[in-house]
Amino acid sequence: MKCRSCGADLGEGALFCPVCGKEVQWVPEYNTLETLIRQREIQKQEKKRREMEARREREKEEKKAELERKKKRHKKQVINGVIGTVILLGAAAFFVAYQTRIHSFSYQMDQAQTAYVRKDLESALSYVAKAKELEPDNLHAQILEARIYARDNNVSAAESILDSVIETDPGNAAAYGELLRLYEQQKKYTEIRDLMDNASRKIQKIYYNYVCTLPEISQKGGSYNEEVYLEFTDIPSGTKVFYTLDGSEPDSDSEKYQDPIELAEEGTFVFKYVAYNQKSIPSNIGEEEYVISFDAPSRPLIAPVSGRYEYQENIIVTVPEGCTVYYAFDETPTTESTEYTGPVPMPEGEHTFSAISVDGRGKISPVASEVYVYYG
Numbered sequence: 001m002k003c004r005s006c007g008a009d010l011g012e013g014a015l016f017c018p019v020c021g022k023e024v025q026w027v028p029e030y031n032t033l034e035t036l037i038r039q040r041e042i043q044k045q046e047k048k049r050r051e052m053e054a055r056r057e058r059e060k061e062e063k064k065a066e067l068e069r070k071k072k073r074h075k076k077q078v079i080n081g082v083i084g085t086v087i088l089l090g091a092a093a094f095f096v097a098y099q100t101r102i103h104s105f106s107y108q109m110d111q112a113q114t115a116y117v118r119k120d121l122e123s124a125l126s127y128v129a130k131a132k133e134l135e136p137d138n139l140h141a142q143i144l145e146a147r148i149y150a151r152d153n154n155v156s157a158a159e160s161i162l163d164s165v166i167e168t169d170p171g172n173a174a175a176y177g178e179l180l181r182l183y184e185q186q187k188k189y190t191e192i193r194d195l196m197d198n199a200s201r202k203i204q205k206i207y208y209n210y211v212c213t214l215p216e217i218s219q220k221g222g223s224y225n226e227e228v229y230l231e232f233t234d235i236p237s238g239t240k241v242f243y244t245l246d247g248s249e250p251d252s253d254s255e256k257y258q259d260p261i262e263l264a265e266e267g268t269f270v271f272k273y274v275a276y277n278q279k280s281i282p283s284n285i286g287e288e289e290y291v292i293s294f295d296a297p298s299r300p301l302i303a304p305v306s307g308r309y310e311y312q313e314n315i316i317v318t319v320p321e322g323c324t325v326y327y328a329f330d331e332t333p334t335t336e337s338t339e340y341t342g343p344v345p346m347p348e349g350e351h352t353f354s355a356i357s358v359d360g361r362g363k364i365s366p367v368a369s370e371v372y373v374y375y376g
Helices: 033-104 105-118 121-134 139-151 153-169 171-183 187-198 201-206
Strands: 222-223 228-230 240-244 261-263 268-274 287-293 301-303 306-310 315-317 323-329 349-359 368-374
Touching: 033 105, 105 121, 105 139, 121 139, 139 153, 153 171, 153 240, 171 187, 301 368
Parallel strands: 222 287, 306 368
Antiparallel strands: 228 261, 240 268, 268 287, 301 315, 323 349, 349 368
């Protein structure tokens, strides 16, 4: 026997179809109209049932699929939300960082330096002013400001700023370099000298080309009884020395030192001297005073000695080395008197023989005298 619903073979005594699960009707099959109608009705109901089950299955699958889609959409929305939040946070962080950067000291200094290089001096001054507002005591900003003023031909403002920086920080080599450059451009050589005189040894060593050292002199000032020869030692290459002997201030128009200076006359000499290096920067002025007063030569020696003589003697004078002797009878000799060249006969009577020595400088010795009495 077969199942009326699905056509599966049914075993003897089976109450339900093993395939479709339908109840088995163990009744004789009569091919009556009523039976056929009943069978068709059953078939329609069975078909309708299967369609309903199929529809329910499809609806179930569709709900499941819709649920999956909703889950995916929700997940996507969550991810997109997270990404959006990250982007917003990143943008906010970037904005904050950017705002921090453009309002920082380093940013203002970078912009000022860039504008300075491009010769946009107005913008450069504006940026450096903002930098100084952020760090009023920053010396780098002040030096950059001085450089901008210098390029804008406001030299006095630049010099004032650099002087202030050096006063605050005496070891600031950058400030010294900028100020030296300004002074050199304006040929303010005396200002360079004064600036470097007050600088530390470290700064002087860095900018040694801007330091002019006064050469050493061979003889210091003082009192001398002989000629004085003045020489300078260790004059650096390219350095020139100028001097005066009358106490006036020396400069590059004064007498130039080339050979040893001879002070061969008596008197007081106020010797002042100055050096100029290759950059025309002067040294400090050196000063020495020399008082020269030559010793008089020795008296000439006269023979014979004073006395009464019965016989005429020759008067002999020993002339000091390097001198000329002048003599006279009964008066004080001068350089206009008779020059002694050899023995002089003793004159008759009582006479005083006097003589003087005169050296090469014209110095006159004390008078040497002898008195002779001779009547023949």
